[in-house]
Amino acid sequence: MPYDKTLDVETFKQVKEFEDTRVTVGVFSYNGGEKKMQIVRENLDQTGNWRFTKLGRVTKDEAKEIIPVMMKAVENM
Numbered sequence: 001m002p003y004d005k006t007l008d009v010e011t012f013k014q015v016k017e018f019e020d021t022r023v024t025v026g027v028f029s030y031n032g033g034e035k036k037m038q039i040v041r042e043n044l045d046q047t048g049n050w051r052f053t054k055l056g057r058v059t060k061d062e063a064k065e066i067i068p069v070m071m072k073a074v075e076n077m
Contacts, residue, residue: 004031007030007031008028008029008030009028009029009030010026010027010028011027011028011029011035011076012025012026012027012072012073012076013025013026013027014026014069014072014073016062016065016066016069018061018062018065020043020044021041021042021043021044021062022041022042022044022050023039023040023041023042023055023058023062023065023066024038024039024040024042025037025038025039025066025069025070025072025073026038026039026040026073027073027076027077035076035077036077037070037073037074037077039055039066039070040052040055041053041054041055041056
């Protein structure tokens with residue numbers, strides 16, 4: 001069964017922006033299933049557009065900003 005965006009329900013979303021990157025923390029439930037946290041990084045390219053990239057590692061400053069958001073997300077799960 002292919003992914004159907006209409007079945008993906010978002011119950012929480014918060015974005016933290018940094019110099020040339022942003023991290024989004026969200027809580028989603030697909031097709032009435034268990035709520036799950038999603039963490040996404042986007043980098044600003046040279047043309048000024050946001051492009052998805054693997055989150056991988058985070059800096060200390062990013063972690064300090066993102067962890068409280070993740071705790072809020074957990075409360076919405």
